[in-house]
Amino acid sequence: MNQTTPVTPEEFFLLLRERFFQLLKEHDLLEQSVSLAARSLTPEEAIGITRRKDFPIISGKDVMVQAECAGALGQAFTDAPAVFHGTLGEVCRLDILSSSHDRGIFIASLNAVMKHLGLLECTVHCRNDGPELCAGDAAVWVRENWGCPKIGLIGYQPSLLERLGAEFPLRVADLNPDNIGKERYGHLVEDGGSDQVREDICAWADLVLCTGSTICNGTIVNFLPLGSKVVFYGTTLAGAAALMGLRQMCFADRYQ
DSSP: OOTTSOOOHHHHHHHHHHHHHHHHHHTTOSSSOOOEEEEEEOHHHHHOSOSOSOSHHHHTSSEEEEEEETTEEEEEEESSOOOEEEOHHHHHTSOTTTOHHHHHHHHHHHHHHHHHTTSOOOOSOOOTTHHHHHHHHHHHHHHHHHSSOOEEEESOOHHHHHHHHHHSOEEEEESOTTTTTSEETTEEEEETTOHHHHHHHHHHOSEEEEETTHHHHTGGGGTGGGGGGEEEESSTTHHHHHHHTOOEEOOGGGOO
16 A cells, blocks of 8 residues: 555555455455354453553543454454454454444454464553553664654553653644643643644654554545654554555553
């Protein structure tokens, strides 16, 4: 995919589904009765016991959906949880264009399948002290790859916000009204639902770190025109990033 070319949600998700379908066909999985189970995880199951209590998964605003394929796990962070049990062929027939519930199942299942095939890591969220350690790794990664950039952080991830905000010029945006307009770790949380705010932050920033959960709510296409300037973080986008050629930053497999 050419990241500099704007795409519609329909174009993006149809292409993603086609590439997943071809992957299943290539590995002779589409016609097999491969069982998938997806369920919503409790906060403790998803992220363990953490020092801070303001992660979205803990505050109850979003949930983690987990899929299992032949013992391999894949997760998706979504505000539209669902339960599903079926085949990979049925997963490919889910309504990922208009149903957020189906999209969460599809993304979690995609991650589980690619983990099963050994095509990627980081399909399960880090736990306990992992988010703090991961934020430290992220700061090192930013310094090594970008120097001292102005960072636009899309999505409220408290560990990243506190650590990166202490080292780099940073603006943060979120969709949760409980965060918008509030100061978090010394930074005002701006309205991520405003096109003007989003565009202003992205124009200001040298590096846009965008939550991979934007693939579940469909807003990921707003950031694709940024090209190499945007890097997606987190486990949710793992499978789709690999299939669609998107840049991703995640260290989850270090801290399970």
